[in-house]
């Protein structure tokens with residue numbers, strides 16, 4: 001698949017410390033790429049380098065197959081973004097703010113209406129932005145990023161500070177973009193739950209290092225349930241099941257299997273019963289994505 005963004009060993013050092021180190025991002029056409037990491041992990045710094053707002057210490061950025069350094073204007077004309085909080089004039093209305101960007105980007109009127117409609121601000125367009133709620137301001141920021149209907153949209157924590165309803169609304173909006181407008185979206189967040197529900201691909205960054213990159217599906221597959229089995233004699237049960245081709249791990253008071261199909265569970269159970277080993281409990285354990293994330297980032301505390 002076409003790579004829309006690729007970075008090669010992208011690095012940024014502030015003082016003596018690398019805040020982003022050797023990051024190789026691969027964002028493919030039509031992806032909703034969720035860029036996840038705890039606060040301070042280096043998400044904004046990476047996005048700023050991708051947008052040419054901060055100069056990398058080392059490494060390269062290619063967008064639409066072209067080197068960012070040599071093709072900045074062309075690339076940015078096809079890219080929309082919302083980095084940190086949206087910038088707008090509070091004393092102007094939503095529509096007037098859109099007009100300012102319209103002039104800068106030189107796009108037709110219909111784009112203004114369409115973008116306002118997508119973020120559902122068409123009925124609030126004549127209100128002064130200083131009277132907007134936080135969610136409305138975020139949506140206006142997204143509308144500004146959408147104004148030229150770019151091929152690539154980059155959003156840095158667009159749901160920061162929003163309530164669950166606001167988060168849900170922005171999630172649905174973002175999910176619709178690749179199909180409706182053939183956009184590729186790169187979105188950063190520190191909330192796995194938010195990314196989980198919309199991203200097709202995930203990159204997880206921690207302390208400036210890309211710890212994981214792959215499809216959301218693969219990440220979810222890491223979440224395959226384990227089966228634990230308690231018997232009245234686990235030692236004997238282990239030997240019997242091992243001889244039958246199973247490879248359980250012996251835990252304190254149970255045998256734990258990586259993953260078993262229903263058929264395998266039934267077979268294990270039957271074999272034990274036939275050998276007169278009482279089966280006391282068969283339990284399925286799922287590791288949730290939050291624990292996988294904590295596992296990958298090594299943060300044992302809340303993000």
Ligand SMILES: Nc1ncnc2c1ncn2[C@@H]1O[C@H](COP(=O)(O)OP(=O)(O)OP(=O)(O)O)[C@@H](O)[C@H]1O
Nearest residue numbers: 014019037038039040041042043044045046157190
């Ligand atoms: N201009 C700067 N000068 C010095 N250090 C910086 C600068 N910008 C960012 N940093 C540091 O780089 C690290 C990464 O910051 P960054 O803003 O990229 O993180 P983040 O993942 O976006 O987190 P957050 O969600 O909190 O913004 C932080 O330790 C931050 O203090």
